[in-house]
Amino acid sequence: xxxxxxxxxxxxxxxxxxxxxxxxxxxxxxxxxxxxxxxxxxxxxxxxxxxxxxxxxxxxxxxxxxxxxxxxxxxxxxxxxxxxxxxxxxxxxxxxxxxxxxxxxxxxxxxxxxxxxxxxxxxxxxxxxxxxxxxxxxxxxxxxxxxxxxxxxxxxxxxxxxxxxxxxxxxxxxxxxxxxxxxxxxxxxxxxxxxxxxxxxxxxxxxxxxxxxxxxxxxxxxxxxxxxxxxxxxxxxxxxxxxxxxxxxxxxxxxxxxxxxxxxxxxxxxxxxxxxxxxxxxxxxxxxxxxxxxxxxxxxxxxxxxxxxxxxxxxxxxxxxxxxxxxxxxxxxxxxxxxxxxxxxxxxxxxxxxxxxxxxxxxxxxxxxxxxxxxxxxxxxxxxxxxxxxxxxxxxxxxxxxxxxxxxxxxxxxxxxxxxxxxxxxxxxxxxxxxxxxxxxxxxxxxxxxxxxxxxxxxxxxxxxxxxxxxxxxxxxxxxxxxxxxxxxxxxxxxxxxxxxxxxxxxxxxxxxxxxxxxxxxxxxxxxxxxxxxxxxxxxxxxxxxxxxxxxxxxxxxxxxxxxxxxxxxxxxxxxxxxxxxxxxxxxxxxxxxxxxxxxxxxxxxxxxxxxxxxxxxxxxxxxxxxxxxxxx
Amino acid sequence: xxxxxxxxxxxxxxxxxxxxxxxxxxxxxxxxxxxxxxxxxxxxxxxxxxxxxxxxxxxxxxxxxxxxxxxxxxxxxxxxxxxxxxxxxxxxxxxxxxxxxxxxxxxxxxxxxxxxxxxxxxxxxxxxxxxxxxxxxxxxxxxxxxxxxxxxxxxxxxxxxxxxxxxxxxxxxxxxxxxxxxxxxxxxxxxxxxxxxxxxxx
Ligand SMILES: Cc1ncc(C[n+]2csc(CCOP(=O)(O)OP(=O)(O)O)c2C)c(N)n1
Ligand SMILES: [Mg+2]
Numbered sequence: 001x002x003x004x005x006x007x008x009x010x011x012x013x014x015x016x017x018x019x020x021x022x023x024x025x026x027x028x029x030x031x032x033x034x035x036x037x038x039x040x041x042x043x044x045x046x047x048x049x050x051x052x053x054x055x056x057x058x059x060x061x062x063x064x065x066x067x068x069x070x071x072x073x074x075x076x077x078x079x080x081x082x083x084x085x086x087x088x089x090x091x092x093x094x095x096x097x098x099x100x101x102x103x104x105x106x107x108x109x110x111x112x113x114x115x116x117x118x119x120x121x122x123x124x125x126x127x128x129x130x131x132x133x134x135x136x137x138x139x140x141x142x143x144x145x146x147x148x149x150x151x152x153x154x155x156x157x158x159x160x161x162x163x164x165x166x167x168x169x170x171x172x173x174x175x176x177x178x179x180x181x182x183x184x185x186x187x188x189x190x191x192x193x194x195x196x197x198x199x200x201x202x203x204x205x206x207x208x209x210x211x212x213x214x215x216x217x218x219x220x221x222x223x224x225x226x227x228x229x230x231x232x233x234x235x236x237x238x239x240x241x242x243x244x245x246x247x248x249x250x251x252x253x254x255x256x257x258x259x260x261x262x263x264x265x266x267x268x269x270x271x272x273x274x275x276x277x278x279x280x281x282x283x284x285x286x287x288x289x290x291x292x293x294x295x296x297x298x299x300x301x302x303x304x305x306x307x308x309x310x311x312x313x314x315x316x317x318x319x320x321x322x323x324x325x326x327x328x329x330x331x332x333x334x335x336x337x338x339x340x341x342x343x344x345x346x347x348x349x350x351x352x353x354x355x356x357x358x359x360x361x362x363x364x365x366x367x368x369x370x371x372x373x374x375x376x377x378x379x380x381x382x383x384x385x386x387x388x389x390x391x392x393x394x395x396x397x398x399x400x401x402x403x404x405x406x407x408x409x410x411x412x413x414x415x416x417x418x419x420x421x422x423x424x425x426x427x428x429x430x431x432x433x434x435x436x437x438x439x440x441x442x443x444x445x446x447x448x449x450x451x452x453x454x455x456x457x458x459x460x461x462x463x464x465x466x467x468x469x470x471x472x473x474x475x476x477x478x479x480x481x482x483x484x485x486x487x488x489x490x491x492x493x494x495x496x497x498x499x500x501x502x503x504x505x506x507x508x509x510x511x512x513x514x515x516x517x518x519x520x521x522x523x524x525x526x527x528x529x530x531x532x533x534x535x536x537x538x539x540x541x542x543x544x545x546x547x548x549x550x551x552x553x554x555x556x557x558x559x560x561x562x563x564x565x566x567x568x569x570x571x572x573x574x575x576x577x578x579x580x581x582x583x584x585x586x587x588x589x590x591x592x593x594x595x596x597x598x599x600x601x602x603x604x605x606x607x608x609x610x611x612x613x614x615x616x617x618x619x620x621x622x623x624x625x626x627x628x629x630x631x632x633x
Numbered sequence: 634x635x636x637x638x639x640x641x642x643x644x645x646x647x648x649x650x651x652x653x654x655x656x657x658x659x660x661x662x663x664x665x666x667x668x669x670x671x672x673x674x675x676x677x678x679x680x681x682x683x684x685x686x687x688x689x690x691x692x693x694x695x696x697x698x699x700x701x702x703x704x705x706x707x708x709x710x711x712x713x714x715x716x717x718x719x720x721x722x723x724x725x726x727x728x729x730x731x732x733x734x735x736x737x738x739x740x741x742x743x744x745x746x747x748x749x750x751x752x753x754x755x756x757x758x759x760x761x762x763x764x765x766x767x768x769x770x771x772x773x774x775x776x777x778x779x780x781x782x783x784x785x786x787x788x789x790x791x792x793x794x795x796x797x798x799x800x801x802x803x804x805x806x807x808x809x810x811x812x813x814x815x816x817x818x819x820x821x822x823x824x825x826x827x828x829x830x831x832x833x834x835x
Contacts, residue, residue, distance in 0.1 A: 179676070180679070183676070183679065183680060183683055184683050184684070184687045187728075187730070188729075188730045191675070208730060244730060245672070245733060245829075245830035246671075246672060246729070246730050246731055246732050246733045247730045353654055353656055354653040354654050354656065355653065355654070356654055357654075358650075358651035358652075358653075358654065359651055368728070369724050369727070370721065370724035370725050370727070370728055373657055373717060373720070373721070374657065374721055375657065376654065376657065377654070377655050377657050377717075
C-alpha cells in the first residue's frame with residue numbers, strides 16, 4: 001500500500017502479512033531524536049522523504065493492529081508531529097511507533113506541555129496539532145491544554161488510551177472517565193472500543209477539528225482496540241462527511257444579510273472594524289485589508305486578532321479591551337457602527353455590556369451562529385466564514401474617498417497621539433531606572449524585524465506583548481486568550497517552532513507562568529527546538545499584584561513569588577542563558593540569544609512593581625479606564 | 634494615591650446620553666418546548682444534559698424516545714426563558730455533532746402536547762367511588778385498585794395534569810410520576826421529514 005500525505009489511502013489489505021511475523025523480523029527501530037549529522041538522523045530524514053514524496057512504503061512484516069490503523073490515519077491527515085508521553089495502555093502504540101519514522105514523536109516532559117505544544121503547532125501552522133497521553137493521570141494532565149484549545153478555537157486532536165474495554169467502569173488501575181471529563185470542553189469526543197472503528201473515528205476527528213469553527217477533538221482508545229488486528233479501510237472525505245449528518249457549518253454569508261450590512265456601512269460616519277481570531281483562522285487577512293482599504297474603515301483587534309492586519313498599516317488602529325489602548329476603546333465608545341468579524345464580544349473586550357459602544361449599531365459576522373447575539377444584541381447578524389464574508393462585503397461596499405472621512409480620521413489620530421504619547425509606557429527605564437517590561441518587548445519586536453512568532457504566557461507579560469511587540473505578520477502572535485492558561489508560552493512555543501520552522505520563535509513568559517511548565521526546557525534541549533525564551537522576571541505574580549494594588553487596596557497576599565537562579569536552571573538543562581537587568585543590556589542579550597543555534601533563555605530582571613495601564617476594572621465599562629496609578633515618573 | 638477614571642465625553646453629535654444596551658436574554662421568560670432530533674449514539678443524552686447545565690439553562694422536563702427512523706432519537710425539552718435565551722440554547726444544541734434538528738415549538742399553538750402521569754392516591758371504601766368519578770371527569774382512569782390506594786393514570790397538557798393532581802392532593806398522594814411533555818405539530822408538517830438526512834449508509 002502507498003500512503004500519501006493528506007490523501008485517503010487505498011485499501012489497506014496490502015499491509016496485512018503472514019501471521020507468523022515476529023518481532024525479530026521487524027525493521028530496525030529508529031530513535032526519534034537522533035543527534036544532528038549522525039547516521040540515524042540521515043536515515044530518519046531519508047525515510048521521511050521517501051514516505052512523503054516518491055519512495056515506496058516499506059512493508060511492515062507483521063499483522064496490522066489498531067495502533068497501525070491510528071498511525072496510518074494520522075499520516076493520511078498530514079500529521080507530521082506527535083507530542084506525547086507514554087504509559088501502560090498506549091504502549092501498543094509505542095510498540096509500533098518505530099515503524100512510522102515519518103511522524104516525528106516529541107517526547108515531552110509533561111502531558112500538559114504536549115497539549116500546549118500541539119496547540120502552538122496548530123496556531124503557528126494553521127494545521128491540526130496532535131498530542132497524546134496515557135489513561136488516568138496522563139489523560140487528566142492533558143485537560144488544561146484541551147480546555148485552552150477549546151476556548152481559543154484551536155484545531156487539535158488529543159489522543160488518549162484507556163483500560164481494556166472489559167475493565168471500563170470497574171475503577172481499574174489508571175482508569176478515569178476521561179471522555180466524561182472532556183465532553184463539555186471539546187468540539188466532540190469519542191471512546192473507541194473496536195479497532196475497526198479507528199480509521200473512521202480518526203478521520204472524523206480531524207475533519208471536525210478543522211472544519212467550521214475549529215476546536216479540539218478528543219479520542220480515547222481502549223488498550224484492546226489498539227491491539228486488535230484490523231483490516232478496516234480508511235474512509236474517503238465524502239464518507240466522513242456523510243457519517244456526520246449533524247455537522248454542516250455555514251460558510252457563505254447570506255446575500256440578504258450582506259446587503260443589509262453594506263447599507264449600514266454606507267450610512268456610517270464613524271465605523272470601526274473589530275477583527276478577531278476568526279480572521280486569522282479563515283486566513284482572511286488579505287480580504288480584511290482589501291475591505292478596510294476600499295471602505296476606508298479603521299481596524300481594531302482583539303487579543304487573538306493580533307496580526308490580522310499589519311500594525312503599521314495606516315488603517316490599523318490598535319488593540320482593544322481591558323488592557324487595550326485608550327484611543328481604541330475611545331473609538332469603540334464613540335463609533336456609530338461596529339463591524340465585528342470573527343470575534344465574540346468577550347467580557348475582556350466589552351467590559352460592562354450595558355455601557356458598551358453606546359452609539360453603535362453592530363454588524364456581527366461569525367462562522368458559529370451561537371456567537372451571534374450571545375453577549376451583545378446586534379443589528380445585522382451574518383453567519384459565515386470570515387474570508388467569504390469579507391469578500392462579500394468588499395464586493396458590495398462602495399469605494400470611499402478618504403477625504404470624506406477627514407474629520408473622523410483627525411479625531412482618531414489625535415486620540416492616538418495622546419494615548420501613545422502617555423509617559424506611562426514605552427519609557428525604557430521605569431521608576432528608579434529599573435528595567436521596563438514594555439521596553440524589553442519593544443526591543444525583541446525590533447530585533448526580530450517583527451517577523452518572529454511570539455508566544456506569550458499569561459499575566460502582565462501577555463499584555464505587554466500584545467501592546468508593545470508590534471505585529472506585522474499573521475499568526476506571528478500566539479496567546480492563551482479565552483482560558484488564560486499560565487504555563488502556556490514555553491510548551492506552545494515549542495510546538496509553534498515546529499509548526500512554522502521558518503520563523504524565529506520566542507516564548508515570552510512571566511516568572512510565575514514559566515515555573516509552571518519549565519520542565520519542557522529539557523524537551524527543547526534534547527530535541528534541539530530553537531525557541532528563544534524571554535523570561536520577564538518581576539519576582540511577582542505581576543497581574544495579581546497589580547489587582548491587589550489597585551483593586552484590593554494594596555492588600556498583598558501570595559503575589560510575591562521567589563524564584564530560582566534562572567541562569568543556573570537553564571544551565572542545568574544545557575541551555576545557554578543570559579541576563580539583563582538594565583536598559584543598556586537588553587539589545588546585547590537579545591542578539592546573543594539569537595546567535596545561539598538552538599534554544600536559549602534571557603532572564604530579564606524587570607521592575608518589580610510596574611503596572612499594565614490603562615486598565616479597565618472588571619465589571620466596569622470601556623469608558624472607565626484607570627490610566628495612571630502611583631506617582632508620575 | 635487615587636484612581637483617575639476618565640469618563641468618555643459623548644461626541645458632540647449626540648445631545649442626550651444614549652440608553653443602556655440590552656443584555657441579551659434578560660427579557661421576560663416564557664415556557665418553551667424544544668424538539669430535538671439526535672443521532673442515537675453513545676452518550677448523546679449526556680451531551681445534551683451537560684450542555685444545558687454548563688450553559689446555565691434550567692430544564693423543566695425532558696422526554697427521550699426512539700423515532701421510527703433508524704438511529705434517530707427524539708428529545709422533548711421544556712424550559713423557561715426569554716426568546717433570545719431559548720434561541721441561544723437551540724444554537725448551542727446545534728453545535729453538538731450528534732444533534733440533527735432543533736425546533737422550538739413552544740411559541741406555536743399548532744401542536745398537540747401531552748404528558749402522562751401516574752398518581753398513587755390514598756383511598757378508602759368510603760371515597761374510592763368519588764375518586765374514580767373525579768378521575769373520569771379529567772379523562773383519566775384508574776389502573777390499579779388496592780385496599781388502601783388506587784393508581785390513577787391520566788394524559789393531558791401540563792396544566793391539565795397540574796389541575797388533576799391538585800384535586801387528588803385532597804385525598805392524599807402517596808407517590809407521583811410524570812413523563813414530561815411530548816409534542817407533535819398539527820397537520821401534515823413533520824419535523825422528521827424536514828431532516829435532510831436519509832439515514833445511515835448501508
Ligand atoms: C494556571 C493559572 N493559574 C492562575 C492564574 C491566575 N493568574 C493570572 S495572571 C497571574 C500572575 C502571573 O504571574 P507571572 O507569570 O509572573 O506573570 P506577570 O503577570 O508577572 O507578567 C495569575 C496567577 C492563571 N491565569 N492561570
Ligand atoms: Mg511575574
